Amino acid sequence: MSRRSSHPARTVTTAAAALAAVGALTAAAAPASAHAPAQRHRAARHVLLLSVDGLHQSDLAWYTARHPHSALAQLAGGGVEYTHAATTNPSDSFPGMVGQLTGGDPGVTGVYYDDTYSSALLPAGTTTCTATGPGAEVDLTEDLDKDKTALDAGQGLKGLPGSILRMTGDPTRLLDPAKLPVDPKTCRPVYPHSYLRVNTVFEVARSAGLRTAWSDKHAAYDILNGPSGQGVQDLFTPEINSDAIGYAAGDDWTKDNAATRQYDGYKVSAVLNEIDGYDHGRTRRVGTPAVFGMNFQSVSTAQKLPTSDGLTGGYLAKGVPGPLLARNLDFVDQQVGALLAELRRQHLADSTTVILSSKHGQSPTDPAALTRIDDGPLLDGLNAAWKAAHPGAGDLVAHAVDDDAMLIWLTDRSTAATAFAKAYLLSRSGTGNGIDGTARPFTASGLKTLYAGAAAAGYFHARPGDSRVPDLVGVTQYGVVYTGGKRKIAEHGGAHADDLDVPLVVTGAATPHGVRVDSPVRTTQIAPTILRLLGLDPRSLDAVRAEHTRALPVR
Structure with missing residues (x-):
């Protein structure tokens, strides 16, 4: 890989060399002395974490090679770039972001997806908790909002979208408790922060x-916020799946890529205010946070939409961004550049470490491989077959999440039931459609491998019978996306390289310059790294102790 700066890179490819980088950064992070070579090597006082959802390491390499003077190239070439970083599996937004900020995988955090199921909880709205129930959906999406059609999630702000920065920094005020699952022990709603099994960097x-x-x-x-509910002092969460103001009726902020860019711009404004020492709405001067950041959505929608703004979405060929995606890489680069410029303007560049990564990638990056399969008939058929074989029984599927992976929770968790479901799904064939909408046959429900029962728990290194682990976990054939229509050309959640291979760059205060680490690392290592950069103990994190998660080899 060629470098994107005037300084030649040092390539780190072995464990010994990686440890040398660790030692170099540890020394750099030590208290400054009269002989310290540069202020930028002092320990960090601030860590700015940026997640560009959908971004692959290959996208970053493609872009920076063509734009060697860009902000993204400045980040990648100016610090430590990890060229073989992997996000969590499942590669969904919630386990991905939780992993970055706890140091843990789903088997430890208990967070498998943004919409999952727990056999230990009762359905939302339950008021009589004396009897055990069938389990409950654990929805961590826009459906929990008081008003999911509103950009402010139901806060009731006037003058939206222009007033969105006046949105509360306490999202618990925006969640409808009647939509939350219920804890049978307390008969009280379970808020998202209470659902997390481990603490966070913020706490x-x-x-x-x-x-x-x-x-x-x-x-x-x-x-x-973590189990304490108090981790993030200023948590700005405008609802991306609300109705996009000024766009066609029925379109949320993800359905038109121009809207997604506009939406991302609100969050960039919030972070700029925080860099300046204010809260996200610039109403109170509170000081620049020690740990802060945001996620970008515009690259992700550019990968998913077939067309938007008159441009073709996704990839032209394997790993080659199309015009819509290329434009959004430009957009993200401009926004990152604005954040870096503001750090310099506020004289914070020498005391701030910037970490760039992604919650997840997106699959497939090869448009010719796309096979869209409607999962509805597959699940309906499984339920029908179960009831035919077990007269008087109800549905076997309690809950399912199928993007480019298949996660299924069953009402009957016995070995016999999971074996039945596995055999049924692996025997199904049918016809989906490809990138151009023409028919494409599929076999084995589009699956390459299907883990069931104890094997599914083992896949996630979870305890067999854990109340949250899926009963079936399907790894799809490459290119399979479960969707009932033809509007989506990529998804995430699966275990393919396109889902897992994300960028990871650490640059700024307390980092060496121009280092490339080619050995495998994981995004869960971001959490202990943040604490080390700030001079805090990584073992303060529950997941770090449970999984023995190491800080990245930069310190």
């Missing part, structure tokens, strides 16, 4: 007296 930072902030796409990102 550790707050306990050390440091300020925290974050911006994301649903009020359900209250989950990042």
